[in-house]
Amino acid sequence: MSQATLRLRPDADGLSRATKLLSNGALVAFPTETVYGLGADARQGEAVAAIYEAKGRPSFNPLIVHLADVAAARTLVEWSPQADILARAFWPGPLTLVLPLRADHGLSSLVTAGLPTVGLRVPAHPAAHALLARFGGPVAAPSANPSGRISPTTADHVLAGLDGRIAAVLDDGPCTVGLESTIIGFDGPHAVLLREGGLPPEPIEAALGAPLLQPADTTITAPGQMSSHYAPRGAVRLDATVARAGELMLGFGAVKGDLSLSESGDLVEAAANLFGHLHRLDALGGPIAVAPVPMTGLGRAINDRLRRAAAPRD
Ligand code: TXA
Ligand code: MG
Numbered sequence: 001m002s003q004a005t006l007r008l009r010p011d012a013d014g015l016s017r018a019t020k021l022l023s024n025g026a027l028v029a030f031p032t033e034t035v036y037g038l039g040a041d042a043r044q045g046e047a048v049a050a051i052y053e054a055k056g057r058p059s060f061n062p063l064i065v066h067l068a069d070v071a072a073a074r075t076l077v078e079w080s081p082q083a084d085i086l087a088r089a090f091w092p093g094p095l096t097l098v099l100p101l102r103a104d105h106g107l108s109s110l111v112t113a114g115l116p117t118v119g120l121r122v123p124a125h126p127a128a129h130a131l132l133a134r135f136g137g138p139v140a141a142p143s144a145n146p147s148g149r150i151s152p153t154t155a156d157h158v159l160a161g162l163d164g165r166i167a168a169v170l171d172d173g174p175c176t177v178g179l180e181s182t183i184i185g186f187d188g189p190h191a192v193l194l195r196e197g198g199l200p201p202e203p204i205e206a207a208l209g210a211p212l213l214q215p216a217d218t219t220i221t222a223p224g225q226m227s228s229h230y231a232p233r234g235a236v237r238l239d240a241t242v243a244r245a246g247e248l249m250l251g252f253g254a255v256k257g258d259l260s261l262s263e264s265g266d267l268v269e270a271a272a273n274l275f276g277h278l279h280r281l282d283a284l285g286g287p288i289a290v291a292p293v294p295m296t297g298l299g300r301a302i303n304d305r306l307r308r309a310a311a312p313r314d
Contacts, residue, residue: 006168007155010127018170019134022047026167027054029144029158030131032123033177034094034198035151035275036158037066037141038166039131045108048140052110054165057147062113063140064096064121064181068132073097073120076105076138082191082208086184089207092124094177094198098185098220111140121181127172143180144169148231150282150309153178153275160279178272179301187218194220196301198271232282236310240289247289248281255291258284267298274302278309 008014010031018028025047028039038054040047042065051063067073070087077083077099086097096119101112112118123129132139143151146161155171162169182197184204193201193212201212243249243257251257253265259277261270270293281288290310293302 002164003167005159005163005166007159008168008170010130010170010172014170015127015130015134018131018168021167022131022135022137022139025050027051027165028131028167029152029155029162029169030128030141031125031155031170031172031175032066032128032141033125033175034123034180035153035175035178036144036155036169037064037128037139038144038158038162039066039139039141041135042107042111042138042140045110048108048110051140051142054162055142055145055147057142061142062115062119063111063142064119064183065107065111066121066123066128066132066139066141068129068136069122072138073122075102076107077101077118077120080186080189082186082189085207086191086204087122090199090204091122092129093122094124094179094181095204096121096181096183096195096197098183098194107138108140117185119183125172125175127170131170150232150278151180151275152279153272157275157279174272174276176272178274178276179298179305182301184212185220187213187220190218192218192220196304198298198301200297200300202297231309231311232278232288234282234285235287236306237287237289238306238310239292241291243289247287248284250277250281250288250290252291252293257289257291261291261293261302267294267296267302271298271302274305 144158153175177198179198182199183195249257251260
């Protein structure tokens with residue numbers, strides 16, 4: 001189904017049009033501090049199904065539900081002392097909490113892929129917050145890219161992948177974090193790191209006063225963490241210090257390239273540049289060589305995304 005995709009500004013008129021579209025079951029992409037999300041009313045099953053259709057997602061992975069504030073989140077799930085510590089410390093922000101659903105949650109079962117838990121996030125981005133507050137309901141949103149492609153950090157990236165397939169994109173410039181949210185689940189009182197992301201583990205462990213468990217140490221998993229993901233069209237070679245013939249080079253620190261994630265070796269700058277630079281090199285075509293990125297702080301999440309971009313494809 002083809003439609004004219006509107007590019008809306010995050011002003012009163014744009015927000016009011018975006019809110020009406022969501023209420024009518026249409027898809028609206030919106031900026032968050034991590035990446036652009038492809039939003040639908042999480043209570044309307046057909047609207048949520050349209051997300052999978054627009055993205056061409058091969059399977060029903062559970063989606064993250066976005067809310068304006070902690071109070072709205074608490075109406076959907078069984079809250080816990082650990083969730084409260086993390087929400088107070090890091091919401092609004094690039095953190096998703098997976099918690100048990102309350103009986104009266106009202107969400108479409110397609111959002112949770114039938115699981116008894118749901119991933120919740122209160123984003124900090126002002127345009128995301130304004131949209132969620134005005135809409136006043138839960139918004140399901142995966143990253144706003146076709147399935148298996150690079151996550152979008154600008155409205156242009158969203159339109160490059162989804163123009164004609166969604167009702168609108170709320171354009172508020174580039175995302176500042178540039179990596180998806182960190183996902184934390186719980187095994188009883190113990191917090192589990194389900195996905196590395198825009199919030200590094202160290203401050204989370206400091207807030208909890210306890211180390212994060214790995215999924216392998218528990219009975220819980222993050223569905224949909226497929227190994228090939230975030231994929232440019234051309235092959236990706238990691239830990240490269242020089243480009244081979246025909247390769248485009250993505251540099252970092254002392255390793256120079258056609259583009260650099262961060263010439264000064266700053267991991268925060270590298271995270272913000274990661275998907276945008278992969279998009280730009282991908283648009284030039286050809287295989288991509290990537291400089292080594294250290295496994296400290298945000299470097300762990302950056303390396304996780306790079307490994308997925310480089311994984312063998314089906
Ligand atoms: O930064 C982000 O998190 C972005 C923005 C738009 O908020 N969203 C995003 O959504 O990355 P998505 O659909 O690409 O990732 C959702 C992932 C699932 O693949 C799964 O790993 C995890 O969230 N997840 C969601 N619900 C879960 C649940 N009930 N149990 C375990 N994992 C869950
Ligand atoms: Mg995604």
